[in-house]
Amino acid sequence: MDRNMYFWNTSFPSLTICSHRRIDEDKLADYIRQRRFDEDDAEQFREFVTLLANVSYTTFLDLPMYKTFGIAGYEYMDLLYNLSWNFQPQVNSGTSSILSVQPTITEMGLCLAVNSRIAIYNSYEYWQTRRWERVHEPAPLVVHPLDGEVYGQLIKLESSYEVFFHGSMEVAEISKQQYSFQESYYTTVELLALEILTSRNARELSVSQRQCRFTHEGDMLMFSPVYSYNLCRIECRMKFAFKICGCVPHFYRPIGKGNFRYRICDFEGMRCLGQRSVWYLLRDGSFCRRFLLKQLIALIVVFGQAMRWYGVLGFAR
Numbered sequence: 001m002d003r004n005m006y007f008w009n010t011s012f013p014s015l016t017i018c019s020h021r022r023i024d025e026d027k028l029a030d031y032i033r034q035r036r037f038d039e040d041d042a043e044q045f046r047e048f049v050t051l052l053a054n055v056s057y058t059t060f061l062d063l064p065m066y067k068t069f070g071i072a073g074y075e076y077m078d079l080l081y082n083l084s085w086n087f088q089p090q091v092n093s094g095t096s097s098i099l100s101v102q103p104t105i106t107e108m109g110l111c112l113a114v115n116s117r118i119a120i121y122n123s124y125e126y127w128q129t130r131r132w133e134r135v136h137e138p139a140p141l142v143v144h145p146l147d148g149e150v151y152g153q154l155i156k157l158e159s160s161y162e163v164f165f166h167g168s169m170e171v172a173e174i175s176k177q178q179y180s181f182q183e184s185y186y187t188t189v190e191l192l193a194l195e196i197l198t199s200r201n202a203r204e205l206s207v208s209q210r211q212c213r214f215t216h217e218g219d220m221l222m223f224s225p226v227y228s229y230n231l232c233r234i235e236c237r238m239k240f241a242f243k244i245c246g247c248v249p250h251f252y253r254p255i256g257k258g259n260f261r262y263r264i265c266d267f268e269g270m271r272c273l274g275q276r277s278v279w280y281l282l283r284d285g286s287f288c289r290r291f292l293l294k295q296l297i298a299l300i301v302v303f304g305q306a307m308r309w310y311g312v313l314g315f316a317r
Contacts (some may be wrong), residue, residue: 002171006214008175010142010143011140011141011142011167011168012115012140012141012142012143012150012168013112013115013165013166013167013168014113014114014115014116014117014162014165014166014168014170014308015113015114015115015163015164015165015166015168016104016106016111016112016113016114016116016119016166016171016172017089017111017112017113017154017155017157017161017162017163017164018047018106018108018109018111018112018161018162018163018164018172019087019111019158019159019160019161019243020054020090020113020159020160020161020162021054021085021087021158021159021160022050022054022080022084022085022087022109022110023049023050023080023083023084024083024084024085024086024314027082027083027084028046028049028083031082031083032045032046032132035069039110041067044064044066044067045069047064048063048064048067048069049079049080049083051063051064051231052076052079052080052108053080053109053110054084054108055109055249055270056107056108056174056194056251057107057174057249057273057274059274059276060271060273060274060276061271062269063270064103065267065270068266068267069230072233072264072266073247073263073264073265073266073269074254074264076250076264077105077124077250077251077254080109080110080250081110081124081269084110087112087156087158088101088155088156089101089112089155089157089158090154090155091114091152091153091154091155092152092153092154092155093151093152093153096121097141099114099115099141100114100115100116100138101113101121102114102116102120102178103121104116104119104120104122104123104171105122105123105127105251106122106126106164106171106172106174106251107172107173107174107234107237107249107251108162108172108174108178108251109251110124110293111172113172114152114154115141115152115168116168116171117138117166117168117169118137118169118170118171118215118226119136119171120135121135121224121225121226122171122224122253125148127254127307129203132225133225133259134216134226136227140168140169140258141168148274153227153300158183159183160177160180160181160182160183161180161181162178162180162181163178163179163180163181163189164176164177164178165179165189166181166230169215169228170228170229170230171228171230171231171234172230173230173233173234175233176230192204195235207315213227214227215227215228218231220232221235221258222235222257222260223235223238223253223256223257224253234252238252238262239272241262242262242263244276245260245265245269245272245273245276246269246272247263247264247265247266247269247272247273248262248263248264248265249265249270250264250265250266259293267293291315
């Protein structure tokens with residue numbers, strides 16, 4: 001029996017939430033007026049930009065590919081960011097700490113990360129300023145079984161949304177389990193967290209000896225200053241996308257270390273990716289499994305319940 005109660009501390013889970021409403025209608029109307037689109041072009045552009053804001057590997061073929069509107073693939077993310085809806089749910093917590101909310105770019109598009117310590121490295125502002133330095137990462141929020149049920153609550157979501165649950169030192173990744181929630185429902189999710197930590201003594205070993213990486217050991221990644229297993233898988237997917245279709249989607253960081261870059265996909269590139277989407281999603285990630293993170297957190301959804309309400313998501317450990 002483990003009698004050291006301090007070993008029972010568990011990191012509070014994090015989540016990435018992706019609203020299905022991505023475009024601000026007022027910003028879109030202003031953009032259409034500035035471009036002086038006629039009525040037909042305005043309607044086609046509305047459809048195009050709405051689908052583009054929600055596009056991912058499984059939906060590339062849903063994009064209307066009949067007109068480019070003079071916008072190149074490398075301009076897509078700037079366009080979506082400038083037209084984005086200000087999605088800012090209210091966050092409450094059953095702890096004394098405040099859960100952080102950080103805008104982040106994922107393989108699902110523009111989303112929000114809650115209680116994440118590394119989401120800032122995938123933020124639009126961090127990419128645009130071509131930053132690579134480590135930023136201050138807040139101390140992990142840990143909870144204890146004797147604390148009772150600890151919860152987080154998101155209010156005023158105002159649209160349907162997708163949720164990825166993960167650890168605070170991880171990011172959302174498209175091949176992982178995601179959960180869909182409807183608008184105007186109060187949803188409660190109970191999570192079981194299983195955490196494995198590498199011994200402090202392992203830091204003195206080489207990466208090849210311990211077969212895992214610490215977060216600060218991001219030298220093997222071209223598009224991130226920090227390491228995580230999912231970030232490694234994402235870069236592997238970028239490499240395969242470029243190998244097969246000669247380009248990568250717009251929701252990846254456009255410029256890597258040493259000014260390295262892939263071509264950003266236009267319509268033809270996205271059609272190519274859409275036709276091969278299952279192939280990308282089912283990559284086994286065996287290369288990245290050789291370099292797991294020094295902290296592994298498995299989150300198991302053990303209970304979920306939804307009832308008619310107004311845009312509330314609650315999650316508890």
